[in-house]
Amino acid sequence: MNQRTSAQLAEAPATGQxxxxxSVVFDVRDVSVHYGSAPALVDVSLQIRRREITAFIGPSGCxxxxxxxxxxxxxxxxxxxxxxxxxxxxxxxxxAKDVDPVEVRRRxxxxxxxxxxxxxxxxxxxxxxxxVNGMKxxxxxxxxxxxxxxxxxxxxxxxxxxxxxxxxxGQQQRLCIARALAVDPxxxxxDEPCSALDPIATSKIEDLMRQLEDDYTIVIVTHxxxxxxxxxxxxxxxxxxxxxxxxxxxxGRLVEYGDTATMFSNPTDRRTEDYISGRFG
Amino acid sequence: xxxxxxxRRVTPVHDLRSSxxxxxxxxxxxxxxLIATALSVIVLATLLIDILRDGAGRxxxxxxxxxxxxxxxxxxxxxxxxxxxxxxxxxALMTFPIGVAGAMYLEEFAPDNRFTRLLEANINNLAGVxxxxxxxxxxxxxxxxxxxxxxxxxxxxxxxxxxxxxxIVAAREALRSVPREIRDGGLALGATPLQVAARQTLPAAxxxxxTGMILSLSRAIGETAPILVAGAIAxxxxxxxxxxxxxxxxxIPIHIFDFVKRPQQEFQIEVASAxxxxxxxxxxxxxxxxIVLRNRYSRNR
Numbered sequence: 001m002n003q004r005t006s007a008q009l010a011e012a013p014a015t016g017q018x019x020x021x022x023s024v025v026f027d028v029r030d031v032s033v034h035y036g037s038a039p040a041l042v043d044v045s046l047q048i049r050r051r052e053i054t055a056f057i058g059p060s061g062c063x064x065x066x067x068x069x070x071x072x073x074x075x076x077x078x079x080x081x082x083x084x085x086x087x088x089x090x091x092x093x094x095x096a097k098d099v100d101p102v103e104v105r106r107r108x109x110x111x112x113x114x115x116x117x118x119x120x121x122x123x124x125x126x127x128x129x130x131x132v133n134g135m136k137x138x139x140x141x142x143x144x145x146x147x148x149x150x151x152x153x154x155x156x157x158x159x160x161x162x163x164x165x166x167x168x169x170g171q172q173q174r175l176c177i178a179r180a181l182a183v184d185p186x187x188x189x190x191d192e193p194c195s196a197l198d199p200i201a202t203s204k205i206e207d208l209m210r211q212l213e214d215d216y217t218i219v220i221v222t223h224x225x226x227x228x229x230x231x232x233x234x235x236x237x238x239x240x241x242x243x244x245x246x247x248x249x250x251x252g253r254l255v256e257y258g259d260t261a262t263m264f265s266n267p268t269d270r271r272t273e274d275y276i277s278g279r280f281g
Numbered sequence: 282x283x284x285x286x287x288x289r290r291v292t293p294v295h296d297l298r299s300s301x302x303x304x305x306x307x308x309x310x311x312x313x314x315l316i317a318t319a320l321s322v323i324v325l326a327t328l329l330i331d332i333l334r335d336g337a338g339r340x341x342x343x344x345x346x347x348x349x350x351x352x353x354x355x356x357x358x359x360x361x362x363x364x365x366x367x368x369x370x371x372x373a374l375m376t377f378p379i380g381v382a383g384a385m386y387l388e389e390f391a392p393d394n395r396f397t398r399l400l401e402a403n404i405n406n407l408a409g410v411x412x413x414x415x416x417x418x419x420x421x422x423x424x425x426x427x428x429x430x431x432x433x434x435x436x437x438x439x440x441x442x443x444x445x446x447x448x449i450v451a452a453r454e455a456l457r458s459v460p461r462e463i464r465d466g467g468l469a470l471g472a473t474p475l476q477v478a479a480r481q482t483l484p485a486a487x488x489x490x491x492t493g494m495i496l497s498l499s500r501a502i503g504e505t506a507p508i509l510v511a512g513a514i515a516x517x518x519x520x521x522x523x524x525x526x527x528x529x530x531x532x533i534p535i536h537i538f539d540f541v542k543r544p545q546q547e548f549q550i551e552v553a554s555a556x557x558x559x560x561x562x563x564x565x566x567x568x569x570x571x572i573v574l575r576n577r578y579s580r581n582r
Contacts, residue, residue: 072469106471116462119485129470183470
């Protein structure tokens with residue numbers, strides 16, 4: 001079963017490209033996420049395009065992190081989480097019964113809010129992915145190219161055997177990006193990748209994202225509107241609504257999705273305008 | 282509202298001297314805590330000094346290399362020393378894989394259902410069962426039903442049962458202390474849950490697991506009741522050591538028990554104390570081994 005699944009997933013890009021001129025990587029329709037019976041995110045539909053940076057912004061509690069976790073099925077790891085609606089990855093339903101979440105995560109990498117290198121050497125951090133995926137590659141070469149792509153090579157090339165914990169926070173986050181690149185994914189999901197970093201480290205990560213855009217599809221969650229404006233091609237704005245049925249529980253809804261430049265200069269929805277002009281959130 | 286603000290008593294700003302009552306309470310609490318700590322240390326120190334004074338004179342290389350004898354000046358604990366060492370080696374060999382596998386299942390893979398909770402409750406309770414009960418279990422299951430007889434293997438299996446729950450609890454604790462982010466990071470790279478557990482979580486938990494392992498072994502090394510019940514013999518004056526798991530054996534605690542029961546004062550006090558010193562030295566050695574192992578693993582991160 002696994003083999004068939006991976007073959008399907010591997011062939012998928014070609015068919016996707018034929019269908020739409022500028023191909024759609026993810027087609028999300030009516031997705032809702034519930035934790036137990038409480039909704040976290042309701043009725044989201046949008047498309048994420050290939051080799052673009054898509055940003056999810058919105059106030060806390062708006063479900064943007066929950067949403068990004070749907071794309072590599074990380075929500076599966078939370079027993080009470082339930083995802084409804086469809087997310088198609090190159091025309092294939094990500095939540096179909098015969099799809100193996102492990103295969104999904106090989107193609108859709110993720111970088112987390114807090115840098116989370118493994119308690120091992122820099123070298124071993126990079127090689128873990130290729131090793132567990134059984135990639136027949138020259139590991140030294142993968143380490144070098146991944147670190148170069150993540151703009152970290154020059155800083156660490158002489159201490160590859162040192163512990164990843166000896167790096168600064170910003171370097172650790174770039175190591176985590178390099179680690180994700182090492183398995184050659186098509187998509188990289190970034191869940192507030194700069195929220196634990198200082199402005200200098202943040203700007204390095206942003207530069208890096210713009211370079212990676214040529215080869216990868218990037219989805220980023222950020223609470224920093226300026227960051228979304230600086231790096232992304234498209235922006236989705238989510239808002240948190242209060243539902244009194246579950247004791248003033250907050251859940252998210254998509255308000256507006258579109259071209260970043262347009263959205264920041266000329267938003268169509270009043271709530272978007274209020275948020276980006278700093279009137280709330 | 283305005284009146285309450287006016288009536289509120291404000292601590293005088295000019296008085297910054299320490300309150301006498303608070304200082305006294307502080308001092309007294311500290312004294313009580315110190316006494317509690319000192320009490321346990323004093324008891325241990327008294328015990329150690331007493332044993333060292335009684336037994337140090339008997340200690341010699343001969344004491345370690347001769348077998349038990351009727352004469353206090355000729356007796357030694359060679360059989361018990363080799364017995365205890367091989368017992369510990371066997372127990373370590375059996376408990377480590379089983380204990381780690383059990384802990385890994387419960388911590389990383391077990392679904393959260395009634396069966397799992399039953400398992401957990403059982404293991405936690407087993408860790409508190411008196412050790413002599415394990416001896417009786419070992420006697421009936423290993424010695425008689427499985428027919429291993431009064432052998433090293435029966436003793437090792439009995440002690441394995443005794444320490445296994447403790448090791449599982451300690452290993453689970455160590456696995457639980459590995460941050461969630463490590464697992465998330467591994468899974469996000471397309472590793473299977475088993476690959477993440479085996480290659481990231483387990484190595485990260487290893488220092489804790491090893492510490493727990495050695496500490497529970499050092500509890501097992503001093504156990505007398507279970508192996509006495511499950512067939513350790515008091516005398517083993519054979520010319521050969523128990524090289525085969527199915528041979529009869531004895532252990533240092535059994536020697537001590539035997540020496541204390543003898544009529545001669547030299548055996549009761551001096552020889553028994555000397556054997557206790559050897560046992561304590563082994564314990565110390567194991568505990569320092571735990572520290573060395575832990576440090577070595579921690580350095581690699």
